[in-house]
Every structure is written in C-alpha cells, then in structure tokens.
Amino acid sequence: MDGEGTLITTAQCLLNPNRNPDLTKEEIEKYLHDYLGIEKTIWIPRGSLHDETDGHVDGLCAFIRPGEVVVEWTDDKNDPEYDIIMEAYELLQNATDAKGRKLKVHKLHNPAPIYVTEEETEGIDSVEGVLERVAGTFMGPSYINFYLANGGCVVPLYNDPADAVALETLQKLMPERKVVGVKSGREILLGGGMVHCITQQQPSAKSK
Numbered sequence: 001m002d003g004e005g006t007l008i009t010t011a012q013c014l015l016n017p018n019r020n021p022d023l024t025k026e027e028i029e030k031y032l033h034d035y036l037g038i039e040k041t042i043w044i045p046r047g048s049l050h051d052e053t054d055g056h057v058d059g060l061c062a063f064i065r066p067g068e069v070v071v072e073w074t075d076d077k078n079d080p081e082y083d084i085i086m087e088a089y090e091l092l093q094n095a096t097d098a099k100g101r102k103l104k105v106h107k108l109h110n111p112a113p114i115y116v117t118e119e120e121t122e123g124i125d126s127v128e129g130v131l132e133r134v135a136g137t138f139m140g141p142s143y144i145n146f147y148l149a150n151g152g153c154v155v156p157l158y159n160d161p162a163d164a165v166a167l168e169t170l171q172k173l174m175p176e177r178k179v180v181g182v183k184s185g186r187e188i189l190l191g192g193g194m195v196h197c198i199t200q201q202q203p204s205a206k207s208k
Helices: 025-036 082-093 162-173 185-191
Strands: 006-010 040-044 061-065 068-073 104-109 147-149 152-156 178-182
Touching (some): 025 040, 068 082, 152 162, 162 178
Parallel strands (some): 068 104
16 A cells, blocks of 8 residues: 555455455455545556465565555566566556556566475475475565565565665665665575565554
8 A cells, every 4th residue: 555545456366266255356445445545456467476375466566655666577588477577567557546646666676586495395394275395396586575664674685696786776765764684585485475474564543
C-alpha cells in the first residue's frame, strides 16, 4: 500500500482457491476498500517463482513512496523469473494510482539465481505445503523483499556482487532512510520467504 489509497497485489495470491475460494475479484476489492481504505488495486498476474505464499507481491515490487515503486529486474533471459519480471514491469509502467498519477517505476537488479545445494538439504525436515528443499531447486532471491522501519530500510543480502549495488541504489531512492543489509539472506530464503516475510510493520495512524 502507498498510504494514499493504492494497493499492489498479485492475482496468483489473492485469487488462489486456497485463500478466497468464495470471493470474486470485485468482492476482494470491496473488502480491501472497507478494511484498508483502498481506492484502487493494481493486479499483477504472478508473483515470485516457487513462492510458498502463492505469489506474494513483496518479492517482486514495492512502494517506496506514493506514486513510486521499485521492481526487481534482470537482463538475463535465462533467469527462471525473467518472464514474470518483464510482465510485472510492463504492467506497472502503464499503471496509474488512486490519485490518477502514472507510476514512476525504478529497476533494482536481482542477484544471480540461487539453487539449493546438496549440503543445504541435510537436516531439513519436509513440511506439507512448503516447497521441498532438494538439491538443484531454484530459490528466487530478491532485494525487493525489504523491511521498512521508522527511518530505516532492512535489505536481504546474498553474498553476491550485486549486493553493494542494491544497497547503493536503494539508498539513492530513499535518502530519507538509512538502508542497511542483512547478510543471512540465503539462509532465510532457504527456510522460506525473506526479510519482509518474517516481519510485519505496523503503520502509524495519521493524527487528526
């Protein structure tokens, strides 16, 4: 949410039968309006590949302020998420928010794709409904799955050459925040989700 009436989500997530089997897209939008004050919902078809949350949007794109979003990016056509990323980018480029503004879209390059190693599979118990961690399984790393705190931004890092560039880019995009990295990104990803997935910010109410 941007705090001014606009929400971005994925159809893969909110329209998944295991979440809202009895609700139409229009009914879901009505609930978002009634409970969150949303005036406009921007629907992206799919979320991150092999995501246990059925394609949550938080690994793909995020608002950094009203009217501005940052979206994960790759130039590698062999990246397993290439088509998903291009689809989202094109949609956001042509989207407007609840205020009628055309979104300003910033690209944030992904680290290299991560694949589960044989060593990482040792000692992991399988959980029903969770992607099985077998050697060679693609795990989609993303810097977009950051956590916004008061005056700060916590970003997952993956011991990748792109880490420093991601931190620098986000700091330039959000000069009002202190951007810091968490070096255990791969380990969190292996457990399912990322920094934003294991946190829950609580927006403050606007004073009247």
